[in-house]
Amino acid sequence: MNANEYQGSFLGRISIRRNQVVVMDAIHEQELEDIELFQKHVSDRFSELSSPSDDDAVLSISWLCKLLDVFLCCEAEFEAILLMDRDPYQLSKPPFDRLIPELLDRAVKALDICNAVTNGVESVRHCQKLAEIAISALDQKPIGDGEVKRAKRALSTLMAAINLDDKDGTNAKSTERSWSFGRRSGNKDRVAGQFRSLSWQVAKNWSAAKQIQSTIYNLVAPRGAEASGLPSPIYTMNVIMIFVMWALVAAIPCQERTGLPTHFPVPKQLNWAHSLIGLQEKIADEWKKKEKKGMAGLLDEMQRMEKSAQSLIDFTDSFQFPGDAEKLQEAAGHVAELTEICRIMEQGLTPLQMHIREVFHRIVRSRTEFLDVLEKASLPVI
């Protein structure tokens, strides 16, 4: 319709007004469509994550990489919905003046978790190195006492690292180490010298569990009119961020995980959240089972490593030359499994660390962009 035809006339003016309203409605409709699409994508991505193939079991290294990819994709889409062509003033008004600062606050907490986890990957790598020593000892043919002892020393250190209480990684070690200063104890079963503590990045009282707890605190699903508008993708993004960080903390050794929440409320009727809730329940169950035991975390490869290492320790304990053929064969099986795990770690840990770092930088960038928009909104109109 050509607005000029009506220009000057009263009717024309009304018509232009109506056109503007139509435009506004169109924008609003577009927005709703975008939000719906975003949530559909979230749903699709998480349902893909919750039906993993054999190669990437839930909480395996490659699965975590996929999870982080999902985070990056969702984040990019979310940012586009919220910030592209957005009038900054809209975001400075209620309820966004509360929702966005809360989101950014969670983002900062997520950054600290990324760092703690990056550090945790280092201790996984340390375990890998110890496993490799055991492998190279037990790969010898025939296996003799020397090889068995060598493997046992490395495996005991490995188990100690796995069972290390992540509350005070250093204490456990300093007592183990005291012998090395001048006095050599006769204890044959002492933990080997390569034993390494996890060196924490942040203050001693920093706790990954508490950090996760505080991100969950006052997370409320939007209700009423808010449930269909922009508050809803903000909520979705919050949930994704919390879930990703929570899964990382559950999987990878991390400073102080005692009391890690096993549940955060996401209303079941939200369509996009089905798969995510399923995954959450699955991981939470695993966590509850493992919490009291060692604290290596739920990383699939670490759990498999722990099992094989324990079997091999049992093997080394009962080993008597030349060894029972059946047991030797069984041990060879565990060595093969351990070798496979080490191969996966060798290939996967660096990319995982890179992914975590990428997520870190993305969160920083996105936070900056939100802050820029908020700042624009706070400037006086010129």
Add this chain to the structure above:
Amino acid sequence: MDECQSAIPTVDGDLHVVAAAHHIVKALGTTKNLSDDLRKILIDLDAHLSTMTSNIDSKGGKGFFGVEEQLKQVERKIMIWESEQMMIWDSGPKDTSDYLEAVDEVQTLIDGLRSLSVYENQKRKELLRRASSLLQMAMSRLEDELIHMLAKHRQQFEPKYMSCLSTRWNVVYNESFDSLENEPAKETSSRNCTSNESSEYIVDLVPAHVIPDIKSIAKVMFASDYGQEFCEAFIGERKEALEQYFAVLKMGKLSIGDVLQMEWTSLSNEMNKWTRSMKIMFRVYLASEKRLCDLILGEFGSFNSFCFVEISKATLLCLLNFGEAVAMGPHQPEKLLRLLDMYETLSDIVLDIDALFSDEAGSFVRTEFHGLLERLAGSVKESFNIFRVSVSSNKSVYPFPGGGVHPLSKYVMNYIRMFPEYCNTLNLLLEDRHSDAANLVTELQCGRNASLSTSCPMACHLRSITSSLESNLHKKSKLYKDEALQHIFLMNNIHYMVQKVKDSELRHFFGDEWMRKHNAKFQQHEMNYERSTWSSVISLLKDDNPGSSSLSKSTFKERCKAFGIAFEEVYKTQTSWCIPDPQLREDLQISTSLKVVHAYRTFLGRNPAHVDEKCVKHTVEDVEKSLLDLFEGSPRSLRNSPRRVKP
């Protein structure tokens, strides 16, 4: 060792030949389409060879006797230490070399025994087993020795050791933009210490005399294929040492949340510590650590760089994340100098980082620090911008009492006085915004007839900041109702700016033209002040009828009275005004005095007949003296003052 080499070959030859022949015969026997004759021959041959083998076996049993003896000897040498509380390397070079020799011997025995694997012999197997077990025991022992040695010889360093590296700023400019009050602390700079010769700072993290011992352990452990154990033990121990050094630097272990919430003074402290720690960490500790790794592991392939990266990673992540947290924090103008310090330090060190972490294993470290450098550059630019914006947007509701130098002028001028220290960096970082800034300030005329220092990006930005300051001061001056006080305020502040530029490095960047212009500006305000305060007062004394020689008595009286009231009024107000600079105050008093006193004296001189104490309340001398009380910042009144003319 010679013994062993001679013991094995005696049986070696026989064993090999017979075993090889036996193998071939056996292999041929399995072929399917053989004639019966041929098969029979092969079976005979097999039987024959078998007897030969068993002969040699018994002989070989004796042949291994030498090896066994040798093994027993070495076993004694190695086992003796197992029950010993003392560390081998603590008990002297003789024991040490004996032990290493014994380990070598075991290794040679194992190699010899392994080379006979073609031949299945129980005795050989058993000996090999014993030897391997012995080797394992020795290796485990060596690992303990290594850890003990590294822990025992861990060198301690005092932070003051690196005093030259660390003190660029002894005093911190901690003032925030919001606390525009006192003059900031003078910063003492000592930049002459930023030498790039990193080799100067390399220290022995482990005493030089211990290096050969560690190397000897590395050598035998790597030779026995226990390199992984060596590396893990070495990494564990050195990592702990590095963390200890790091702890000495007192960098707080802070979460990003902590840094973002930190109050400015503490943050500024932490930023300083970071700057200092970065230099010491990379130039001293890591450079030395790298050398240590190279010295000890250099000959075993890429283990040296692998170990180095593993040792340093955790500590580096700490430094890295503090930098990231600062870069993402809110950009406040007061952060600018500290950010510049951080940026300059990192850009200075980034080449060292590239060199230290040159290979694949260190690519993570390199990428991250290069990224951080970029982000710090962004923060510097952003903070600079915000500084400029804050300068022009700083708002006052009430006029600044007395018309003196406004805290904003002090803050800005003292702050930008620090910028020439960072000239090169600022020029680099501000370059791309250069044209914007020039557009903002039309009076700048960058480059025209100007020397390099007045036309560089930083100079343009500096002048744009002072010109923002000037326009803000103009706005602030409008808060005074009294026009004269507006001029006093502007005169004071522009004079202050000129003084600050003149007395510092800033003069090179502002240039003569700026100085001339601004000298003229505050003089203009001086003149404007005189005009707006005194021209009406002086006009009372003017002779509006130049023809007649004197005024009538009544007119004279009236004029005198009016002058007295006007003068007292000015005195009352303007004694509370303030010109902090004594020279400027004196100049203004003199020039005022010249005009007013001259006019008053002429006025009185022209009407000598009417001059009496009743009419003339103030003598010329009184007026002259009273003028000296102006602009002292303490309000007085002539009516009640002791300076009142005595009857």
